[in-house]
Amino acid sequence: MFSPLLEFQAVSYTYPGATQPAIANLSLAIAAGQKTAILGHNGCGKSTLLFLADGLYRCRSGTISWKGERLRYQAPILNLWRQRIGLAFQDPEQQLVAATVAEDISYGLCNLSLSRDEVAQRLHQTLRDFSLQDLADRPLHHLSLGQKRRVALAGVMALQPELLLLDEPTAYLDRLQTHHLLAELDRIHASGTTIVMATHDLDLAYSWADWAIVLNEGQLVLSEPAQQVFAQVEVLNQLQLGMPTLLECWYALPAAWRDRYPPPRTIAQLIARLRAE
Numbered sequence: 001m002f003s004p005l006l007e008f009q010a011v012s013y014t015y016p017g018a019t020q021p022a023i024a025n026l027s028l029a030i031a032a033g034q035k036t037a038i039l040g041h042n043g044c045g046k047s048t049l050l051f052l053a054d055g056l057y058r059c060r061s062g063t064i065s066w067k068g069e070r071l072r073y074q075a076p077i078l079n080l081w082r083q084r085i086g087l088a089f090q091d092p093e094q095q096l097v098a099a100t101v102a103e104d105i106s107y108g109l110c111n112l113s114l115s116r117d118e119v120a121q122r123l124h125q126t127l128r129d130f131s132l133q134d135l136a137d138r139p140l141h142h143l144s145l146g147q148k149r150r151v152a153l154a155g156v157m158a159l160q161p162e163l164l165l166l167d168e169p170t171a172y173l174d175r176l177q178t179h180h181l182l183a184e185l186d187r188i189h190a191s192g193t194t195i196v197m198a199t200h201d202l203d204l205a206y207s208w209a210d211w212a213i214v215l216n217e218g219q220l221v222l223s224e225p226a227q228q229v230f231a232q233v234e235v236l237n238q239l240q241l242g243m244p245t246l247l248e249c250w251y252a253l254p255a256a257w258r259d260r261y262p263p264p265r266t267i268a269q270l271i272a273r274l275r276a277e
């Protein structure tokens with residue numbers, strides 16, 4: 001059963017001074033419990049969509065709703081909205097505000113009207129969950145980019161949002177850091193948080209997402225189960241988005257052979273199918 005957490009209805013947004021809308025008449029729904037990837041070229045509106053979803057930008061027309069309740073741009077409502085919806089920016093430098101790791105994670109918690117004991121308890125739990133205990137007192141400017149991303153994500157998750165929005169979370173991460181991040185996201189998702197990720201990495205989106213949204217020039221092209229989106233080879237080619245490497249390999253195999261199996265989701269599945277032949 002499709003139960004929408006967040007809905008956009010005919011939403012448009014134009015940056016001050018711009019002639020074209022960055023988001024144009026966009027309607028979509030984010031389902032509870034799903035892992036959604038937002039795909040599209042540079043400048044197609046992915047970050048703008050996430051900023052609108054988090055209430056950082058105010059839509060010029062249309063409505064944004066949470067479980068059917070329309071977003072109103074008043075301070076107390078926006079505060080509550082941002083507790084439910086956490087956004088991890090593409091650039092962690094834009095997000096980190098305090099001097100040390102522990103102070104930064106505590107900063108958001110101190111705005112939640114929690115008792116001192118609750119803040120301390122949540123801080124320690126978050127440091128543990130994100131394996132940041134050894135870095136707790138480290139100045140933020142001494143951290144690597146990958147570590148800063150982990151701290152920024154930890155700061156968002158300390159607020160226990162129901163929906164986590166991630167803007168290009170794997171940009172600039174090496175394979176090992178990407179692997180660790182995906183393991184963290186699996187843990188976050190398993191604990192009941194819905195996740196939306198804007199990404200250029202089609203391979204990642206293909207292996208990770210249940211649902212995929214494709215944007216082009218601020219407009220919605222596709223919003224469907226990920227397997228259906230990646231099966232629309234012509235649309236993806238028309239947009240010059242390319243294909244996940246695994247699917248390219250799959251389509252290079254003889255059609256008669258492919259007909260016997262669904263497309264593999266992971267390299268391990270592809271290898272298992274090749275070995276079974």
Ligand SMILES: Nc1ncnc2c1ncn2[C@@H]1O[C@H](COP(=O)(O)OP(=O)(O)OP(=O)(O)O)[C@@H](O)[C@H]1O
Nearest residue numbers: 015016018022040041042043044045046047048049
């Ligand atoms: N602060 C701004 N002022 C004016 N125009 C902006 C601003 N930020 C973004 N834009 C424009 O809005 C459009 C959408 O930008 P946005 O950053 O949402 O795209 P994106 O899909 O996230 O891109 P990328 O993949 O490069 O991160 C682009 O045309 C961009 O030039």
